[in-house]
Amino acid sequence: MTVSVKEVAQRAGVSVGTVSNVLNHPERVSEAARRKVTDAIRDLGFVRNDAARQLRAGRSTTLGLVVLDVRNPFFTDVALGAEDAAAAAGLSVLLGNSDENPERESTYLDLFEEQRVFGVLISPVGDVGERLHRLRERGTPAVLVDRVSADETTSSVSVDDVEGGRVAVEHLIAQGRRRIAYVGGPFAIRQVTDRLEGAQRAIDASPDAALEVLTTHGLTVLEGRRIGEQIAARPAARRPDAVFAANDLLAMGLLQALVMQGRVRVPDDVALIGFDDIDFMTAAVVPISSVRQPSRLIGETAVRLLLAESEDPSVERQRIEFTPELVARASTGVVAEDQRNSGA
Amino acid sequence: MTVSVKEVAQRAGVSVGTVSNVLNHPERVSEAARRKVTDAIRDLGFVRNDAARQLRAGRSTTLGLVVLDVRNPFFTDVALGAEDAAAAAGLSVLLGNSDENPERESTYLDLFEEQRVFGVLISPVGDVGERLHRLRERGTPAVLVDRVSADETTSSVSVDDVEGGRVAVEHLIAQGRRRIAYVGGPFAIRQVTDRLEGAQRAIDASPDAALEVLTTHGLTVLEGRRIGEQIAARPAARRPDAVFAANDLLAMGLLQALVMQGRVRVPDDVALIGFDDIDFMTAAVVPISSVRQPSRLIGETAVRLLLAESEDPSVERQRIEFTPELVARASTGVVAEDQRNSGA
C-alpha cells in the first residue's frame, strides 16, 4: 500500500541509507545517486512516514498550543503569531481548544505528551504548574501564554493584566463614572482575577468610586448578553454607570443586550469598556473602548522562548510581560476618530 | 530518559505483551496483572509513545483540517463542529491555516500526508482535485468543506453559494435598490465566484438592476475597509445604492469605512449585506444583514462523511449542500428585532 524507503532504494538501485541521506543530508550524496533517488521517489509517489522518523528522532517537529477559546479572535491572533514564528523554525502548530474546561485542557496535554511534541504553549484554565513540571521532566518544554508564571521553572509571555484593569477603570473614573461594575468569570481564570484586582486598585485610588462584581460562567458573547439583560432589567437608579468587561466578547454581548432593549444608552447611561481590543470592536453599534494586547507578538514571543528553552534546557527562564494600552472609543464617551490600521 | 513499555514490564514483573494488553485490551488481562501494570505505569510516569504506536498501526488518530482563514469566525465555527464530531469518535483535529495561499495550503497537505493523518478536511483555495486524488490513492480520505466537489471521487459539505448570492441580491432589489456592487476576491476562490453568479442571476431577473464588481485581494476586514474608502470617496451619484460583500469580514470593513467617514449613511445611502452570518454581525454599528450558513453543522457533517469513507472506502460519495438562509437586519433597512440566540 504505502511506499517505503526500502522500495525506493530498490527502484533506484541503491541502499536505504543512501535514500535517507538524499532526504536528510543531500550534501553527502553524489549527483548521480541523488538523481536516481529523486526519480524513484517521484515515480513511486513516496511520502516520508513521519511516525517512523519521529520514533527514531525521539521528538516531533510539531508544537502544541492550548487556548482558552478558539472563537475568541484574541486567541486566533495569538495562534497566528505562534504559527508564523514556528513556521520560520520549520515547525508546525497543533491547536487545541480547552474551552475554559480543565478536563479538556488536560486531555490536550495528554495528547501532546503522547505525541512527544516539540513543546507546549498553553493559556491555562486553572493551575497547571505541577502538570508542566512533569512534562518538562520528561523532556517537553512548556511556555505559559497570557499568564505570568508562578515559579522559576517556566517561562511566560503575558500582559500586565492588573495594570490593564487599572487603566481601564481609571479611564472610566476619569470620564466621571463612579458606580462601576466588573463583569467576568469564572474566577479560576487568572486573567479574570487580575483584571479585577487592577480595577479594584483604581477604585481604591478614588474615594468616591464603588465597584460591583457580576460573575459570569465564561468569557463569551452569550454570557455578556445574559448579564447585560440583567443590568437593563434593573431600575435605572440601581444600574452601574459604567461596566468593565473582562474581555471583548463579554463587552460585545453586554452592548447588544443594553442597547437593543432600547432602555439603556451607551455611553450616556452606562459606559462600557472591554479587554483585548479585537478587530471587531471598532465596528460595534457603539465602537467599544478596550485595552489592547499585542496578540500576535505574544504568540511569536512564546514560540521564541520555547525554542530557546529547547535548544538549551538550562537557559534562564523569562517572564515577558507586555504593557497593555488603553484604546478609548465612543462607548466610554470618547469621540473616536478611530481609523486605526490594525492587521498587516 | 523516556520510560518505555519494556521498563514498565520489568518493573511489573510481566512481559511487554501484557503491558500492551493492559493498555489496549484490558479485558484480556487478569485483575492481578492489571494492578501490577497500572501501578508500575504510575510509579514510572510512563506515557505512551504515539509515534511508535502509529508506526505499528499505520494510521494516526488525528485528522487534518485546512481552512482559508482562521481569523474568520465562520471557519473557527466549522473547526469547532469538526472538533466535536471528531472527539466523539476518539479523534483529534489538527488545524491548518492556508490564509488563502495555495502554497501554504500545499505545505499543510504535505505535512498531513507525512503524518499519515486519519483523513483530511479542506476548504480549498484553488483546485485541489488532483491533489486529493493522490492522497486518496495512498489511503488518506479527504472531504471538501464549504465547496462542492467537482468529481465523483470526493465527498463534500457545502452551502449553495449561488443560491445564497441570489437570495442576498434579490433581497437588496426587493428593498428597492438597483445599482448594486459586489465586493469580493480573489476569484480563484470558488465561493467568491459562486456568490457572484448568484448575484448575477438575481440581477438578470430584474431588468432595471445593474451589477458592478469590485475586486479584493482577500476576504478580510482590511480589504473591506479599502474598498469602502473607495466607495465613500466617489461622488454620491456614482456610488452604488447597495453592496453585497462576499463575506462578513468584508462587510464589516465596508461598514466601518462607509459610516465612519460620515459621508455615507447605511442603509439610507448604501444598503449592505454580507455572507456567513458570524456572531458579530448583530453587534455592528448598524447590524449587518447576512446570509447564514450552518457553520458548526458543516464541520460535524464533514467529519461524519470522512468517517464513513474511512470505514468503507468504496462507500458512495456524497455531496451535501445546505441551503443558506437570509438574515435581514438594519443594514438593508429592515428594522431588526433581532434577539436571535446564537451559540449553545
Add this chain to the structure above:
DNA sequence: CACCGCATCTGAATCGTTTCAAAGCAACTC
C-alpha cells in the same frame, strides 16, 4: 606498485509499540 586519503555507499541495529502464534496453566469431563 603498494599505500593513503577522501568521498561515497552500505546495511545491520535501533527507536517503542502492537500483534499473534504458541505455550502455560488450572479446572473439568469421562
Add this chain to the structure above:
DNA sequence: GAGTTGCTTTGAAACGATTCAGATGCGGTG
C-alpha cells in the same frame, strides 16, 4: 489420569526511517 476447554501470558516479529561503523572505489603519491 488422559484429554479437553478456556483463560492468561509470553516473546519474537513487524512497522519504516535514521544512524553509524565499516566497506568500497578512485585518484594520487613516493
